[in-house]
Amino acid sequence: MNFTLTASDRCSNARAGVLHTDHGDIPTPIFMPVGTQGSVKAVHQRELRQDIDAKIILGNTYHLYLRPGLDILRAAGGLHKFNGWERPLLTDSGGFQVFSLADNRKIKEEGCTFRSHIDGSKHLFTPENVMDIQRVIGADIIMAFDECCPGDADYNYAKQSMERTHRWLDRCVKRFGETEPLYGYDQALFPIVQGCQYRDLRRKSAEYIASKEALGYAIGGLAVGEPTEVMYEMIEIVNAILPTDHPRYLMGVGTPANLLEAIERGVDMFDCVMPTRNGRNGLLFTMNGTVNIKNKKWETCFEPIDPESTAECDRVYTFAYLHHLIHAEEILGLQICSIHNLAFYLRLVREARQHILEGDFVSWKNALVPMLSRRV
RNA sequence: GGGGAAGUCGCAUAGUGGCAAUUGCAACAGACUGUAAAUCUGUCCUCUUCGGAGUUCAGUGGUUCGAGUCCACUCUUCCCCA
Numbered sequence: 001m002n003f004t005l006t007a008s009d010r011c012s013n014a015r016a017g018v019l020h021t022d023h024g025d026i027p028t029p030i031f032m033p034v035g036t037q038g039s040v041k042a043v044h045q046r047e048l049r050q051d052i053d054a055k056i057i058l059g060n061t062y063h064l065y066l067r068p069g070l071d072i073l074r075a076a077g078g079l080h081k082f083n084g085w086e087r088p089l090l091t092d093s094g095g096f097q098v099f100s101l102a103d104n105r106k107i108k109e110e111g112c113t114f115r116s117h118i119d120g121s122k123h124l125f126t127p128e129n130v131m132d133i134q135r136v137i138g139a140d141i142i143m144a145f146d147e148c149c150p151g152d153a154d155y156n157y158a159k160q161s162m163e164r165t166h167r168w169l170d171r172c173v174k175r176f177g178e179t180e181p182l183y184g185y186d187q188a189l190f191p192i193v194q195g196c197q198y199r200d201l202r203r204k205s206a207e208y209i210a211s212k213e214a215l216g217y218a219i220g221g222l223a224v225g226e227p228t229e230v231m232y233e234m235i236e237i238v239n240a241i242l243p244t245d246h247p248r249y250l251m252g253v254g255t256p257a258n259l260l261e262a263i264e265r266g267v268d269m270f271d272c273v274m275p276t277r278n279g280r281n282g283l284l285f286t287m288n289g290t291v292n293i294k295n296k297k298w299e300t301c302f303e304p305i306d307p308e309s310t311a312e313c314d315r316v317y318t319f320a321y322l323h324h325l326i327h328a329e330e331i332l333g334l335q336i337c338s339i340h341n342l343a344f345y346l347r348l349v350r351e352a353r354q355h356i357l358e359g360d361f362v363s364w365k366n367a368l369v370p371m372l373s374r375r376v
Numbered sequence: 377g378g379g380g381a382a383g384u385c386g387c388a389u390a391g392u393g394g395c396a397a398u399u400g401c402a403a404c405a406g407a408c409u410g411u412a413a414a415u416c417u418g419u420c421c422u423c424u425u426c427g428g429a430g431u432u433c434a435g436u437g438g439u440u441c442g443a444g445u446c447c448a449c450u451c452u453u454c455c456c457c458a
Contacts, residue, residue: 116412253410271410273408273411273413281408
């Protein structure tokens with residue numbers, strides 16, 4: 001795997017590039033739809049390819065390890081074969097579940113013990129076995145096992161957590177180096193910057209992570225409760241330290257405006273459940289702002305959802321019809337909302353890339369951000 | 377014609393002397409950021425300065441300190457027998 005930096009914006013830290021993998025090229029900046037359990041919820045692979053043109057999607061180590069389990073994934077020949085997705089895949093390590101399943105886990109130096117949310121059984125995740133599990137899943141990009149620290153953690157906890165994440169990283173790198181891909185194509189390990197909302201910790205973490213000479217670098221532990229401005233500041237601090245010739249991946253972010261602000265600050269890759277989850281909950285992202293399709297005002301709006309969209313459903317179906325489907329709890333409604341939002345996110349990063357190449361990214365972004373944050 | 381049962385805030389329900397009144401649905405809003413989420417929260421008689429205030433349980437009248445609840449009559453609906 002390698003990264004080509006195609007263009008750097010003169011007025012900001014925004015960049016355009018291409019990430020080459022054995023499953024195909026990924027133009028950056030890029031948004032990666034989240035497919036936790038080997039499926040992007042409510043969206044067919046056909047739609048991901050044709051309507052949305054997703055270049056890479058995520059899977060999750062914790063969820064796939066619990067179900068279907070490693071025996072099945074190994075027998076299938078890895079996740080690409082199992083779910084029929086022949087483009088690149090990235091797996092998160094379970095570090096986010098250390099945060100989101102806080103009531104069901106215990107962190108120790110060795111690793112983290114989880115109680116399964118499915119059947120209550122106990123499992124131990126260590127940096128070593130998380131590398132082994134991600135070898136079996138077989139994503140093109142795999143993530144270091146970290147702790148995603150809560151946004152309101154105090155300084156001492158954030159420091160301890162960060163230092164432990166660094167020690168875990170060393171063990172991840174060691175194990176990763178001692179093992180081979182199982183299915184005949186390369187895998188890259190991305191380390192993750194932590195440090196919560198503390199400037200000196202973020203700097204320290206970025207320096208430590210940068211010293212690992214990885215193929216890409218991730219920024220974790222943001223958008224977990226801290227103010228948006230703090231998040232932007234942390235991105236600036238970290239990206240000033242991370243090498244420029246490798247992709248930077250901002251984990252779990254965010255709103256359309258968050259994406260553009262982070263791109264301006266030099267981020268290349270994003271993933272977030274927001275387009276799919278909020279879509280299933282009736283929220284549409286558009287160039288004019290957010291639409292709550294459940295609201296009565298859409299009952300009689302017979303305009304197509306988005307005539308400019310790459311997704312056929314956006315051109316064919318109207319707001320009124322979608323309003324009806326969501327109220328009637330028809331599954332098709334969830335599908336249309338999810339496809340629309342993902343197509344919108346991919347269009348947003350595609351346009352961002354185009355404007356970086358054309359050299360007018362900042363003015364384009366500054367005009368668009370206030371629109372994106374409105375409520376329609 | 378005779379006998380029986382029942383009418384509660386859109387619908388359906390709870391309530392057997394202290395009640396602006398239970399619960400579900402519907403409706404109307406809001407939240408959601410490396411997915412334990414097709415989930416969760418709020419409002420849902422009227423007004424409100426969010427402290428409260430005012431009118432309610434088919435209708436009318438009565439008993440009672442106090443009635444959705446007890447009594448009388450009226451109206452309406454359903455069931456059974458002719």
